[in-house]
Amino acid sequence: MSGFVFFREKQLALRIAAAWPFHKTVAGAVRAVLAEEIQRAGSLDEVHLYFENPCAQACEFCEEPRRRGQFPSRHLASLLLRAQELGLDLVGSGALAALVDTLMDLEPKVPLTITGHDWTRHPRRPEILAALERRPDARLRLQGPSLGFSSPELTRRVAALPGLEWIATTLQSSDAAEHDAMVGAPGAHAELLAALDNLKAARVPLVLTVVLSRRALRTLPETLSFLAARRLSVSLQAFIPDEAMGPAFDVLAPLDELRRALERAPREALLAIHSVVGVPPCAAPALLRRKIAPAHRMKGREGARFGAGCGTCAARGRCSGVPSSYFVALGARGMEPLASTD
Numbered sequence: 367m368s369g370f371v372f373f374r375e376k377q378l379a380l381r382i383a384a385a386w387p388f389h390k391t392v393a394g395a396v397r398a399v400l401a402e403e404i405q406r407a408g409s410l411d412e413v414h415l416y417f418e419n420p421c422a423q424a425c426e427f428c429e430e431p432r433r434r435g436q437f438p439s440r441h442l443a444s445l446l447l448r449a450q451e452l453g454l455d456l457v458g459s460g461a462l463a464a465l466v467d468t469l470m471d472l473e474p475k476v477p478l479t480i481t482g483h484d485w486t487r488h489p490r491r492p493e494i495l496a497a498l499e500r501r502p503d504a505r506l507r508l509q510g511p512s513l514g515f516s517s518p519e520l521t522r523r524v525a526a527l528p529g530l531e532w533i534a535t536t537l538q539s540s541d542a543a544e545h546d547a548m549v550g551a552p553g554a555h556a557e558l559l560a561a562l563d564n565l566k567a568a569r570v571p572l573v574l575t576v577v578l579s580r581r582a583l584r585t586l587p588e589t590l591s592f593l594a595a596r597r598l599s600v601s602l603q604a605f606i607p608d609e610a611m612g613p614a615f616d617v618l619a620p621l622d623e624l625r626r627a628l629e630r631a632p633r634e635a636l637l638a639i640h641s642v643v644g645v646p647p648c649a650a651p652a653l654l655r656r657k658i659a660p661a662h663r664m665k666g667r668e669g670a671r672f673g674a675g676c677g678t679c680a681a682r683g684r685c686s687g688v689p690s691s692y693f694v695a696l697g698a699r700g701m702e703p704l705a706s707t708d
């Protein structure tokens with residue numbers, strides 16, 4: 367994962383606060399933190415900044431075990447909001463603007479991905495946008511539930527960012543009730559479809575994802591057909607939990623069920639798939655295997671594991687395996703060594 371850096375809002379704010387006494391300015395402290403990361407990783411190709419405002423969804427596939435399937439407590443949510451409203455955060459301190467400047471002053475410029483619990487509902491959204499608008503040369507990518515784009519005004523403002531490369535969001539099912547159940551928020555499907563219409567009208571490059579939870583497989587063929595009919599390309603993402611698996615065993619998709627769901631999808635729907643991330647080649651039809659990419663291995667994420675039969679598999683050298691918890695929950699189920707990678 368050399369060159370990929372993932373910052374959480376609070377953690378980065380604390381690192382900047384720790385560096386500040388030695389560098390005297392927020393911008394100097396931001397540069398020092400990035401220099402540490404470059405030294406650690408050897409290079410800097412991409413930075414993700416994860417905003418931690420209280421989420422309006424409670425997704426079953428959330429990477430954070432303590433948030434998976436449940437909203438934050440009212441007390442925690444109000445504390446987080448108050449801290450952000452008071453400016454005790456990256457945005458209010460000017461650190462976000464300094465981060466954008468530093469990344470864009472590097473040669474070559476390093477893209478910044480804004481992500482996290484729906485950042486479009488961050489209480490300091492106007493300041494976030496102002497920090498991104500300051501640098502017309504910024505390479506920007508935005509991801510998250512992004513339901514705020516159900517507002518045409520916000521969509522137009524974001525679409526006007528000169529360096530916007532893409533916006534990514536997640537559709538779990540073409541079926542409204544199924545989608546809403548998986549993201550734990552009634553009405554989310556309708557809001558997301560409105561957001562997709564606005565983003566399409568504004569000609570924003572869109573990256574749609576389906577997180578391959580077990581429940582998403584129930585309607586996966588229909589969801590893929592729904593997206594292909596609307597000429598929306600999709601990336602399929604394996605569910606890879608943090609180390610603390612918690613009660614998410616039911617969320618893991620058995621590889622044989624995933625394979626069957628993909629085999630049920632029409633060929634045109636499979637052709638519309640842009641990429642398949644973190645999925646072993648044996649779980650995908652041949653048509654999709656060349657679209658498989660490894661998942662980012664972030665600190666805290668579970669390591670990769672292989673089954674006893676994997677040593678004989680033709681894909682072994684380029685397969686990223688399954689998370690450790692897959693073995694605990696499902697053993698080597700569905701791992702079927704391939705005779706060839708064609």
Ligand code: SF4
Nearest residue numbers: 646648676679685703
């Ligand atoms: S059999 Fe093992 S090595 Fe081969 S694709 Fe499946 S998980 Fe990967």
